Each structure stands twice: as structure tokens, then as C-alpha cells.
Amino acid sequence: MKEIYLLGISRWKERRLKPFFPNSELIFIKSVDEIKSVMVWGNEEIDNDIDICRIEDGFIRSVSLGVDFSQPYSLIIDREGIYFNATKESDLENILNNYNFTHELQDRANRVKNYLVENRISKYNIYKDREITLNIDSSKKVLLVIGQVEGDASLVYGADSMKNIELLQSVYSSNSNSYIIYKPHPDVLNGNRLGNIEDIEVLKYCNRIEKEVSIDTLLSISDEVHTMTSLVGFEALLRDKKVVCYGIPFYAGWGLTIDMMECKRRKRELNISELIAGAYILYPKYIDPLTLKECEIERVLEQLAIEKELYHNSLLYQIKVKVKNFIYIKYYALLRHILKD
Numbered sequence: 001m002k003e004i005y006l007l008g009i010s011r012w013k014e015r016r017l018k019p020f021f022p023n024s025e026l027i028f029i030k031s032v033d034e035i036k037s038v039m040v041w042g043n044e045e046i047d048n049d050i051d052i053c054r055i056e057d058g059f060i061r062s063v064s065l066g067v068d069f070s071q072p073y074s075l076i077i078d079r080e081g082i083y084f085n086a087t088k089e090s091d092l093e094n095i096l097n098n099y100n101f102t103h104e105l106q107d108r109a110n111r112v113k114n115y116l117v118e119n120r121i122s123k124y125n126i127y128k129d130r131e132i133t134l135n136i137d138s139s140k141k142v143l144l145v146i147g148q149v150e151g152d153a154s155l156v157y158g159a160d161s162m163k164n165i166e167l168l169q170s171v172y173s174s175n176s177n178s179y180i181i182y183k184p185h186p187d188v189l190n191g192n193r194l195g196n197i198e199d200i201e202v203l204k205y206c207n208r209i210e211k212e213v214s215i216d217t218l219l220s221i222s223d224e225v226h227t228m229t230s231l232v233g234f235e236a237l238l239r240d241k242k243v244v245c246y247g248i249p250f251y252a253g254w255g256l257t258i259d260m261m262e263c264k265r266r267k268r269e270l271n272i273s274e275l276i277a278g279a280y281i282l283y284p285k286y287i288d289p290l291t292l293k294e295c296e297i298e299r300v301l302e303q304l305a306i307e308k309e310l311y312h313n314s315l316l317y318q319i320k321v322k323v324k325n326f327i328y329i330k331y332y333a334l335l336r337h338i339l340k341d
Contacts, residue, residue: 093266109277145227147164160247183213219232
């Protein structure tokens with residue numbers, strides 16, 4: 001059995017990662033002494049001269065949030081860099097720059113796109129879809145501004161550590177006659193991450209704040225999405241929305257977005273089918289939500305649609321998921337406390 005060494009993996013993630021490597025022995029380590037290769041979560045830097053492979057959640061993850069310790073259904077394994085670090089190449093960037101996207105693959109990508117849109121599936125699917133009515137002049141543009149977790153690596157390495165308030169101020173200064181909606185990041189709302197702004201401050205630069213509502217609900221009423229590096233920008237492209245990027249997310253620089261920053265390594269214009277094929281089909285690895293066996297994206301989407309429907313329409317199931325997540329949170333908090341002592 002092949003041995004895989006992993007560094008910087010939270011204890012709760014250890015068991016969650018095993019289904020992605022069914023024929024391997026995962027060895028979780030605290031240092032890289034005397035090993036030749038290692039898998040590292042995210043963008044953690046290692047000084048030793050060894051082969052590094054970086055891993056991260058995929059773009060279609062689960063119904064619950066990652067901070068709730070829920071099982072991810074997709075994983076990115078990147079041997080070149082990592083998709084959110086715009087300062088260097090990644091496997092995804094190489095795919096998008098060089099891959100020969102056949103008509104068959106693009107047709108498959110279009111089917112994935114249609115399924116995602118029709119079933120209103122996002123990376124996280126925790127908030128329920130609902131109808132929002134805006135009492136504004138029909139000629140007024142509606143802009144959706146996406147908040148993120150401040151200090152997150154995607155902002156550090158993709159947007160010069162831009163802050164949410166700076167994004168809001170920038171959008172407002174150029175679009176003061178538009179109707180601006182601000183959506184904070186769910187991890188920030190849950191109090192688990194940095195980036196919260198007091199409502200009174202936010203409302204100086206927008207007309208409305210929407211917190212506990214699905215991204216699809218907001219995209220359906222928006223003309224444009226303004227973001228630093230959020231995946232919501234990519235999901236907006238799938239829904240034929242205009243997207244303005246103030247940083248360099250993986251989906252910027254290919255001729256599909258309006259970009260405030262430039263990445264000169266990205267030398268190719270793509271259509272949306274090619275971008276979907278690269279980001280959703282070729283780049284991540286998927287496991288079946290029921291069996292935890294390797295599968296293709298289509299199987300994950302089918303099960304996610306069922307799980308999402310159940311989560312939002314069965315109070316009993318929702319309570320079950322929340323109780324399970326609460327137990328995990330308390331268990332790993334206690335474990336961290338014990339290990340520190």
C-alpha cells in the first residue's frame with residue numbers, strides 16, 4: 001500500500017480525507033524531516049527541498065460549511081501550486097492555458113452548468129432559496145458585492161490583502177447610482193473568521209445587506225457581481241452575469257470577467273464551457289456522498305441536489321445535521337485543549 005505523508009492537516013480533516021485515497025496509507029506528520037514528498041493543506045510554506053503537493057476543498061463541497069466539520073465531497077490535489085495563489089502557476093492555470101477542450105468535453109461541461117443552475121447548487125448549500133422583491137426603478141442596475149474572510153490566503157495571494165470595507169468603498173465610488181447589495185461570508189457571520197463589518201458602517205456604501213439567504217437567490221436579482229476573489233464570481237459566470245474582479249481569482253484573466261488586476265501568465269481566451277470543464281471536471285477529485293467511493297462530478301451533483309432538498313424541507317433532518325456538526329465542533333475543541341496541555 002502506497003504511503004502518503006500529509007502536513008498541516010487539522011485532526012478533524014484526517015478522517016475526512018481518507019476516502020479520497022482509498023488505496024493508500026495516510027500518515028499525518030508534524031515535520032518534514034527525512035521524507036521526500038508531502039501533501040500540504042492550502043498554501044503553507046515549507047523550506048525543505050522536497051516534493052510538495054497541495055490539497056484543498058473543491059469548488060462543489062457539501063451542504064454544510066467546512067467550519068462545521070462536514071465531509072467534503074470534492075478535493076483538489078495540485079502538484080504545481082494551488083488555484084487561489086495568483087503569484088505562481090497552479091495545475092488549474094496550466095489546464096486552462098494549455099488543455100485541448102474537445103467538443104465532447106465542452107458538451108459535458110454545458111450539462112454540468114445546466115444542472116448546477118437548474119438545481120441552484122453552490123459550493124456551500126446551507127442557506128435556503130427564497131424570493132426577494134426590490135422596490136426600485138427597473139432601469140436601476142443591481143450590484144451584488146461579496147464579502148470574504150479577511151486574512152484568507154486567496155486575498156493575501158490574490159488581492160493584495162484587500163479588505164471587505166475597501167471593496168465596498170471601491171464599488172460604491174464607481175456605482176453610487178446603482179442599487180448595491182452586500183453579502184457577508186457565512187464563516188464570518190458564524191463568528192468563526194475575520195472580516196465582519198458593523199451594519200451601520202456597511203450601509204454607508206450599499207443599500208441592503210443580505211445574510212442568511214442562498215447565493216442563487218441573490219444572483220437571480222443581480223445584474224452584476226463585484227468580488228475580490230470569491231468563488232461566487234465563478235458561479236455568477238455560470239448564470240450569465242457580468243463579473244467584476246478586484247483581485248485575481250482562478251476564473252479571471254481568460255476574457256470572461258472585467259479585471260482590475262492583471263495576470264500576465266494567463267494568455268488564452270476561454271469560453272464558459274472550457275472554464276467549467278477545467279475547474280469542475282478536470283481539476284478536482286470527487287467522492288460519492290453516500291458510499292464515499294471515487295466518482296465523477298455528475299454523481300456528486302445528483303446526491304447534493306437530493307441532500308439540499310432534504311436539508312431545507314425537513315426540520316428533523318436539519319436538526320440531525322446541526323446536532324452532528326455541533327458534536328464534532330465540541331469534540332475537536334476538547335481534543336485541541338487536551339493536546340495543548
